[in-house]
Amino acid sequence: MSTAKVTAITTAVFIFMTGLLALFTYRRPEPLIHREYTHFRCAIEFGHYDDTTAGLITGYNYYLLEKYATDRGATVDIQLSDSLALERLKVDSTDLVIIPYLEPEFHPDSVLVSSPIDSLSLWVVRNEDTALLSDINDWLEDWHRSPQHDTVRRVFMTSYYNPYRRRSVMRYLSPYDDYFKEAADSIGWDWRLIAAMAWKESHFRIDARSRRGAGGLMQMMPHTATTMGADNVLDPRQSIMGAAYYLKRLTRYFPDAADAGERIKFTLAAYNGGEGYIKNCITYAASKDADISVWDSVAVFIPMIRDEEDAVLDSLGIARIKGDEVLNYVESVTGLWNEFRRISGTP
Secondary structure, three states: OOHHHHHHHHHHHHHHHHHHHHHHHOOOOOOOOOOOOOEEEEEEOOOOOOOHHHHHHHHHHHHHHHHHHHHOOOEEEEEEOOOOHHHHHHOOOOOEEEEEOOOOOOOOOOEEEOOOEOOOEEEEEEOOOHHHHHHHHHHHHHHHHOHHHHHHHHHHHHOOOOOOOOOOOOOOOOOOHHHHHHHHHHHOOOHHHHHHHHHHHHOOOOOOEOOOOOEOOOOEOHHHHHHOOOOOOOOHHHHHHHHHHHHHHHHOOOOOOOOHHHHHHHHHHHHHHOHHHHHHHHHHHHHOOOOOOOHHHHHOOHHHHHHOOHHHHHHHOOOOOOOHHHHHHHHHHHHHHHHHHHHHOOO
């Protein structure tokens, strides 16, 4: 066989074997796995953020999650979570987890991470939810380019302030002004008074939690919140509307207040200390012939209950109570209310 033929055959065999090898070693790109989501189960985990300003990142992401779900025609359940949120994601008990952008202990493993949101946070999905991640990133890109972006981010972040240091008129008191107005209209209160309560209770942090178990913007105890229709106090509207219903109920305990302004003070005191507590204070003040239609007249006697003799309290059916917190609460909230009226620039 001639040298030319040998060379031709060798070349043909080489080409065939190379092609065969490529056929067996070639891996098609993994297709985007698409799952139809009509409901999202979401968890926000910003536990290590204790700075008040950073705390509004939770509210900002809550807003974005609701908007994303609405834009996709889906419903959403959003809860605060803990350090196990990513593990729950991996076992399919959660669909999406939000973590800080610079989470020091975060190591991507079997999860996919979105583009950063304003250098504040990341949205994390399961490793197989490639289509969902792609859709989230497209939506976030559109969001960052939208006219709404700068306004919403400013309201949640750069407009956050200490009202005692603010001297100029503000267009917004909080990210939740519309909810405060809706709640105030439902009970006939000034919306800035409810906003003042929220600032006192949580500094507008939807993720605020007290040592006693109160939660949300309005810091309601779980049983009270549920009774008032706020099943998820992380939801700012539920928290605010639930608090409004509770305030409306509390006002009925003080029909003898001198006027609407005095009834508000008694109601604020009851919101903080409980209606039973305040009724005990009124009973004690009445035993001292005080004008129980005026809050300040009752408030004078509250510290005295702590030092009263047991026999006197027993005869009145009153428990020994410490009232400093209630007194401070009423004074602080009414002071904030005046500040909010001044800086809101509206009647």
